[in-house]
Amino acid sequence: MLSYRHSYHAGNFGDVIKHIVLIEILEHLLKKEAPFEFIDTHAGAGLYNLHSEQAAKLKEYAKGVGKLNPNDWPELASYFSVLARHNPPGKLDYYPGSPLIAMDCLRQQDRGWFFELHSSDVEILKHNTAGNRRIKVMHQDGFVGLSGLLPPASKRGLILVDPSYEIKSDYNRVFDSIARAYKKSPTCSYAIWYPVVDRRLINQLEKKFINSGIKKIEQYELSVCGDLHKGMTASGMIVINPPWQLRDKMLHILPRLAKTLAEDSAASFKCEVLVGE
Ligand SMILES: C[S@@+](CC[C@H](N)C(=O)[O-])C[C@H]1O[C@@H](n2cnc3c(N)ncnc32)[C@H](O)[C@@H]1O
Numbered sequence: 001m002l003s004y005r006h007s008y009h010a011g012n013f014g015d016v017i018k019h020i021v022l023i024e025i026l027e028h029l030l031k032k033e034a035p036f037e038f039i040d041t042h043a044g045a046g047l048y049n050l051h052s053e054q055a056a057k058l059k060e061y062a063k064g065v066g067k068l069n070p071n072d073w074p075e076l077a078s079y080f081s082v083l084a085r086h087n088p089p090g091k092l093d094y095y096p097g098s099p100l101i102a103m104d105c106l107r108q109q110d111r112g113w114f115f116e117l118h119s120s121d122v123e124i125l126k127h128n129t130a131g132n133r134r135i136k137v138m139h140q141d142g143f144v145g146l147s148g149l150l151p152p153a154s155k156r157g158l159i160l161v162d163p164s165y166e167i168k169s170d171y172n173r174v175f176d177s178i179a180r181a182y183k184k185s186p187t188c189s190y191a192i193w194y195p196v197v198d199r200r201l202i203n204q205l206e207k208k209f210i211n212s213g214i215k216k217i218e219q220y221e222l223s224v225c226g227d228l229h230k231g232m233t234a235s236g237m238i239v240i241n242p243p244w245q246l247r248d249k250m251l252h253i254l255p256r257l258a259k260t261l262a263e264d265s266a267a268s269f270k271c272e273v274l275v276g277e
Contacts, residue, residue: 002118004164010048011061011095013261014235016068017222018162018193019101020253021237021246023078025158025189026105028243035109036156039149041142041177042163043099043114045121046128047086050095061095063224067261075253098160099125099135106134113149115142143177151185162193171201175208182214182240189241196234199227209238210274217275218242220250222258226266236270247271 009015029036050061070080082104086096096104099114106112112135116122122139129135138145146159159181163170178190196202209217221236239246254269261267 002166004166005054005118005121006044006097006164007048007052007054008058009060010055010097011050011066011092012064012232013060013222013224014064014193014195014232015095015097016064016257016261017220017235018191018237019082019098020076020079021191021220021239021250022098022101022158022160023082023105024246024249025191025239025243026102027078028245029156029158029189030105030107032156033109034156035107035111035154036158037111037113037149037152037154038102038106039113039115039146039157039159040098040102041115041146041159041161043116043125043137043142044097044162045116045124046097046100046114047124048095048097050093061092063263064261065095066092075249098162099137100128102160103129103132103135108134110134111152112136114138115140115145117141143173146177147180147184150181150188152188155185155187157185157188159188159190160193161190165195165197171205175205175212178240179212179214187241189239189243192238192240194236194238195232196221196223196227196236197232202236206238206274209240214240215275216241216277217273218247219270219272219274220254221270222254222261223266223268223270224258224261225263229264238274247273 086094114137218239223234258267258269
């Protein structure tokens with residue numbers, strides 16, 4: 001039984017780094033006319049009301065996207081224009097999740113596949129994507145379903161793997177499902193989100209990727225406080241086959257993002273090449 005609901009966390013600093021990276025990769029794929037497929041193995045509900053009872057409980061967005069003034073971030077214009085499409089002018093009442101961000105970007109020739117296991121959130125996601133024939137929502141385990149969709153016919157694709165890690169086995173399942181998927185589809189890009197709640201688990205995950213034989217792996221991380229604090233102290237993305245400009249862009253954005261979202265003086269960032277060409 002799944003207890004995690006993303007509505008409690010939408011727009012937090014983890015979403016900020018995840019969705020900035022997601023949009024950068026999608027924009028790169030959009031540069032060519034050839035179709036691509038976007039697969040979201042853990043899609044969530046798609047759109048979150050920031051004034052809902054759930055969001056108001058922890059107000060995580062206030063320490064994430066709520067701290068960013070779009071006027072100060074011209075380099076994040078695409079991110080803020082996606083947010084603006086889901087909000088009244090000048091306001092931040094709603095936060096779009098990864099499936100709706102992707103849906104905004106997909107063209108006639110592209111396809112989106114969204115897996116969501118929570119029985120309520122999958123219904124909300126179906127409602128939020130209703131009428132879009134390029135999108136298929138599946139009430140299935142995304143770790144299992146992913147491999148059946150690969151390789152995409154066009155060989156171009158982005159796979160977002162974004163579990164809540166509420167079940168400890170998610171750490172192993174992330175690596176195993178990506179290793180299996182990469183064998184079938186080595187030309188796709190893969191973006192894996194992770195939270196730092198226990199640094200040792202992330203060190204182990206990094207090591208597995210480094211020793212996997214998979215090439216071209218980068219890591220981007222945003223830390224808002226020292227690792228010894230309770231809860232999620234940092235969060236990041238491991239990206240396989242990143243667009244070549246992504247690292248420069250993140251090197252430019254992350255230092256200021258870490259300063260702006262800092263909760264103590266240990267806030268920092270990582271921008272690493274885990275495995276080269
Ligand atoms: C972190 S949230 C996803 C947020 C979303 N990707 C976004 O960026 O807006 C993780 C979601 O995965 C769902 N989930 C958990 N285990 C799953 C599984 N094995 N397969 C598919 N969905 C799962 C949870 O119900 C939750 O909605």
